[in-house]
Amino acid sequence: MLNGVIIRAYNSFYYVQTADNVVSCKLRGRFKKERFSLLVGDQVEYEMAGAGKGIIENILPRRSMLRRPMIANIDQVILTFAAVNPNINRILVDRFLVLAEMSELEIILCINKIDLADSQELEEIVTHYRGIGYQVLTVSAKADLGINELRSKLYGKISVFAGPSGAGKSTLLNNIERGLTLVTGELSEKIGRGKHTTRFAELLPLSGGGFVVDTPGFSFTEFNDMKPTELMHCFPEISDRVSECKFSTCIHSREPRCAVKQAVADGKIDEQRYQSYLEILGEITENKKGF
Ligand SMILES: Nc1nc2c(ncn2[C@@H]2O[C@H](COP(=O)(O)OP(=O)(O)OP(=O)(O)O)[C@@H](O)[C@H]2O)c(=O)[nH]1
Ligand SMILES: [Mg+2]
Ligand SMILES: [Zn+2]
Known part of the structure; x- marks a missing residue:
């Protein structure tokens, strides 16, 4: 049996990343009931069924599950904010941190757009969150600052980029991995919020190993069922x-x-x-x- 990870699900096809290519798979008949429980991020075993095609025979146990977006086996959340434009707001950071803490995943706070930031204000916020014990990285996707350090945190892991709209998540990912062409700011406004936010989550492979997930930002945090x-x-x-x-x-x-x-x-x-x-x-x- 061959092994891989589901990087994208579309209709009833699952695209499985293997060591050297992507195989488009269907589920073995007896699994059809479980179709809706199979997630992007799931590790599966499959058998080849023609060139580039396969049949999923088995789903391996999950290490973790993120609810929003629904993805299996995530290792860490890269909580991304802009230092400026939109200006960083500590209450909003705290609210996102709570959502990330609920997932029980590793958290890295990533402050982007430092090319626009006042260095003293930036220093204050970094010191504050490090003082609580969080890992904090300061980067600029545009000016290419701190990208290598961020990249080094991603290799070999599955990381989700989350945070408010306009923070620069997609721009950062385009910079981190050559070849990615995720829709960013100016364009996403033209396309319109509706379409932009209904995208399916997918794992984007990194050339150095590991995967990243881009998510549409939301500026409203809800804590409905929390005790x-x-x-x-x-x-x-x-x-x-x-x-x-x-x-x-x-x-x-x-x-x-x-x-x-x-x-x-x-x-x-x-x-x-x-x-x-x-x-x-x-x-x-x-x-x-x-x-
Ligand atoms: N000055 C500056 N602008 C940046 C930087 N990174 C991103 N931007 C700009 O910020 C805007 C928003 O960037 P996106 O990458 O679309 O932000 P996003 O977090 O993906 O936003 P959503 O997809 O709506 O959640 C774009 O106009 C980018 O060009 C940066 O480091 N410095
Ligand atoms: Mg984006
Ligand atoms: Zn008390």
Whole structure:
């Protein structure tokens, strides 16, 4: 049996990347029920059925699954923001970080368009997020800065580029891998949002090994089904302290003897990060009231 990874799914065809080519596969009849559960990113075993064609015989166990977009076996999320245009906004960064933390994947914060940035403001934001423990890279797709370091983080892994629209995700990927011609800013406006955002997710192979996934940006983050206990663990610096709160049910808002609030008062947790936490907490507890 041969091995490969599904890089694209279209109609009932699955395009399977092998060591040296792409094979267009159909599913073995007995798998038809599972058709909708087979995802881009899945590792499969297949048998050849003519030139460039194959039949998928087996799906290997998944290491991970990302929900938005639905992709299997992702290793890391490259959360991409523009330093400027659109200007970086810490609350928005925190909101995206929470979504990324929910996926339990590795996170790299990538700040693009540093060619336009004020170096002091950039330094501040980098220091801030490194201080919390995040990996932060500063790059410019246009001016070709920091691209090699970013590239080196991608090889041998499956990485999803996510973040707000206009951050430069597609431009970065076009720069990282010669031969990619992803639609970027100016063009995507002409095509219109509708078409741009309904694209199917696909794995784009890197010549040095590994895959990247471009995603359409969204500027609106939602936390519909999240529980307060999940939320607190999406802030590493809060998560680290929850066991020190007086009450095990503490959600770190109005409770007395709360180690998190104490850490904010002592300057050990950043006040603005705590405000981001409270803002999202307010949204998820507000949602519950309707039921
Ligand atoms: N000055 C500058 N402009 C950049 C840089 N990277 C991207 N841009 C511009 O920013 C705009 C948006 O870039 P895209 O790559 O389309 O952004 P995106 O994140 O893919 O956006 P969506 O697909 O809508 O989510 C384009 O006009 C790019 O030319 C950069 O490093 N510096
Ligand atoms: Mg794009
Ligand atoms: Zn607490």
